[in-house]
Amino acid sequence: MCGIIGYVGQADSERPLEVAREALARLQYRGYDSAGVVVANSRGLHHVKKAGKLSVLEEALAATPLPPATAVIGHTRWATHGGPTDRNAHPHLSADGSVAVVHNGILENHQALREELASAGVEFLSETDTEVAAHLLARAYDGLGDLPEAMRAVARRLEGAFTLLAVAADNPHLVVGARRTSPLVVGLGEGENFLGSDVAAFVARTNRALELGEDQVVAITATGVMVTDFDGQAVEPREFTVDWDASAAVKGGFATFMEKEIHDQPQAVRDTLLGRMTPSGRMRLDELRVEESLLRSVDKIVVIACGTAAYAGHVAKYAIEHWCRIPVEVELAHEFRYRDPVVNAKMLVVAISQSGETMDTIMAIRHAREQGAKVLAVVNTMGSTIARESDAALYTHAGPEVAVASTKAFLAQITATYLLGLYLAQLRGTMFPDEVRSILRELEQMPAKVQRVIDGEAAIKALAVQMKDTSSVLFLGRHVGYPVAMEGALKLKELAYIHAEGFAAGELKHGPIALIDQGQAVFVVVPSPKGRDVLHDKVLSNIQEVRARGARTLVVAEEGDDAVAQHADTVFWVPQTPTLLAPLVAVVPLQIFACALATAKGLDVDQPRNLAKSVTVE
Numbered sequence: 214m215c216g217i218i219g220y221v222g223q224a225d226s227e228r229p230l231e232v233a234r235e236a237l238a239r240l241q242y243r244g245y246d247s248a249g250v251v252v253a254n255s256r257g258l259h260h261v262k263k264a265g266k267l268s269v270l271e272e273a274l275a276a277t278p279l280p281p282a283t284a285v286i287g288h289t290r291w292a293t294h295g296g297p298t299d300r301n302a303h304p305h306l307s308a309d310g311s312v313a314v315v316h317n318g319i320l321e322n323h324q325a326l327r328e329e330l331a332s333a334g335v336e337f338l339s340e341t342d343t344e345v346a347a348h349l350l351a352r353a354y355d356g357l358g359d360l361p362e363a364m365r366a367v368a369r370r371l372e373g374a375f376t377l378l379a380v381a382a383d384n385p386h387l388v389v390g391a392r393r394t395s396p397l398v399v400g401l402g403e404g405e406n407f408l409g410s411d412v413a414a415f416v417a418r419t420n421r422a423l424e425l426g427e428d429q430v431v432a433i434t435a436t437g438v439m440v441t442d443f444d445g446q447a448v449e450p451r452e453f454t455v456d457w458d459a460s461a462a463v464k465g466g467f468a469t470f471m472e473k474e475i476h477d478q479p480q481a482v483r484d485t486l487l488g489r490m491t492p493s494g495r496m497r498l499d500e501l502r503v504e505e506s507l508l509r510s511v512d513k514i515v516v517i518a519c520g521t522a523a524y525a526g527h528v529a530k531y532a533i534e535h536w537c538r539i540p541v542e543v544e545l546a547h548e549f550r551y552r553d554p555v556v557n558a559k560m561l562v563v564a565i566s567q568s569g570e571t572m573d574t575i576m577a578i579r580h581a582r583e584q585g586a587k588v589l590a591v592v593n594t595m596g597s598t599i600a601r602e603s604d605a606a607l608y609t610h611a612g613p614e615v616a617v618a619s620t621k622a623f624l625a626q627i628t629a630t631y632l633l634g635l636y637l638a639q640l641r642g643t644m645f646p647d648e649v650r651s652i653l654r655e656l657e658q659m660p661a662k663v664q665r666v667i668d669g670e671a672a673i674k675a676l677a678v679q680m681k682d683t684s685s686v687l688f689l690g691r692h693v694g695y696p697v698a699m700e701g702a703l704k705l706k707e708l709a710y711i712h713a714e715g716f717a718a719g720e721l722k723h724g725p726i727a728l729i730d731q732g733q734a735v736f737v738v739v740p741s742p743k744g745r746d747v748l749h750d751k752v753l754s755n756i757q758e759v760r761a762r763g764a765r766t767l768v769v770a771e772e773g774d775d776a777v778a779q780h781a782d783t784v785f786w787v788p789q790t791p792t793l794l795a796p797l798v799a800v801v802p803l804q805i806f807a808c809a810l811a812t813a814k815g816l817d818v819d820q821p822r823n824l825a826k827s828v829t830v831e
């Protein structure tokens with residue numbers, strides 16, 4: 214779960230270091246417990262690496278500037294093997310200093326390789342799995358005299374998941390990369406080329422990119438890119454254009470990415486909806502390359518995802534089952550993968566992921582495809598592993614999400630899965646065309662409604678500041694409000710480090726109500742009174758039940774719901790919305806609350822402790 218950048222330009226300059234610093238800043242969401250860079254020029258390799266956030270590396274670079282160079286590799290780390298220390302930070306150099314490597318992933322056979330190298334007299338300086346790759350590469354390079362060939366030889370010996378980048382002291386015009394399972398993309402510049410964990414690394418410099426496949430080695434110079442498989446057979450990579458606006462990845466006047474991304478949400482929903490209706494009023498999902506006959510005949514949908522993306526899947530289940538009358542199961546990808554699930558060609562697997570690099574989801578996708586199921590990815594990152602390895606990809610157009618805690622990707626994922634549901638309903642004839650159109654029109658109003666909730670953020674922030682010493686918050690919801698409650702709790706856990714749980718409100722009396730004590734804060738997501746009256750009334754009863762036992766009730770309810778106010782200590786009003794679409798507005802106050810409370814506690818909301826944005830190891 215680390216971020217990697219590689220770059221080669223034409224002549225010695227400050228540019229390689231500038232490129233690396235900018236890329237590492239953008240890639241910090243992949244890990245941020247240490248960082249390092251190594252530049253290459255005709256005088257060899259020069260490196261700096263430091264434990265701590267990127268600012269610590271920046272200070273070290275200011276104190277000891279690196280010389281002008283032609284090439285660079287850089288790394289921002291999320292520790293797996295060996296704690297976050299200067300010695301364990303990347304790059305790792307071979308004992309003779311001839312090569313330097315950076316690595317993302319886990320080398321599963323590192324212990325055996327370490328013992329082999331140690332018995333040959335190699336002394337290790339770090340506790341990382343990565344260091345074996347540096348020593349192996351130096352030895353292979355010494356024997357073969359060709360860095361790509363040496364990288365292929367090393368890659369064939371490694372087990373596990375890895376992206377490796379390497380640069381050699383005697384060739385400052387070449388950076389070589391290898392990938393198995395972990396991500397790596399190429400950026401094509403004019404007289405310069407880039408390698409990055411994802412396109413965010415170089416999107417400010419070029420929007421031309423190449424996808425790399427499994428078990429491939431890439432060599433970049435200032436003017437060329439050569440890709441082969443691990444056996445040296447040439448491979449023709451697919452070029453794609455990155456349509457992200459680079460400015461979307463900077464804070465745009467907000468104090469944090471998290472705040473910016475909460476404010477980006479109306480646009481994320483709008484962009485995800487763009488271009489989905491033909492002039493004749495029929496829905497189209499152009500990028501969906503699964504045969505219509507399969508979409509018509511599938512008898513079950515299984516959604517696989519992790520974290521927030523899984524909660525988006527739970528919301529999708531309510532909508533897709535209602536609109537399409539297809540059973541939908543939602544399962545955490547890591548549970549799906551290792552429980553021997555019944556999978557067959559009659560089911561459609563929908564994998565939801567912002568990063569497209571979540572290893573648990575990738576493994577589940579591979580398993581489902583091996584068992585004969587088609588996989589449709591709902592994914593935000595173009596060129597990502599999940600987009601590439603699935604049979605089809607439906608893109609959420611949320612733009613780059615940098616804050617570790619997901620916000621705008623969640624709304625975009627929900628929106629995209631609604632589109633999928635409506636498309637299936639149209640195709641399978643479970644809804645009339647005018648019904649589909651009417652829901653699409655409702656969806657088109659959602660960006661403005663989300664904006665209205667954001668416009669009312671001051672009251673939510675004030676409450677959050679007042680509650681900054683709270684140690685436990687519960688969240689209740691029914692129907693689509695249930696995944697919203699779980700997402701609200703997750704946001705509070707990960708941002709504010711507060712114990713928080715989301716429950717199905719109906720489950721309250723089966724246990725969780727025992728937690729209610731005087732002053733216990735309970736958020737309740739109330740369904741629309743106009744949707745399914747029975748649900749609304751039941752949730753009002755749940756509010757009264759917890760209030761009678763001393764709870765402080767903080768209620769998210771629809772404007773005009775006159776019955777609610779008398780039962781709530783505080784109400785956050787959201788615009789009137791059809792029940793199935795309500796999560797798009799109901800979750801926003803919970804995101805704002807978690808962000809503001811964490812900020813009031815003085816915490817880093819963009820980079821919460823122990824987390825990485827992209828969980829690229831299982």
Ligand code: M6R
Pocket residue numbers: 519520521522565566567568569570571574617618619620707824826827828
């Ligand atoms: O990139 P993905 O959508 O696959 O990531 C899935 C989860 O790791 C992610 O949603 C995680 O739960 C976030 N920290 C939530 O804020």
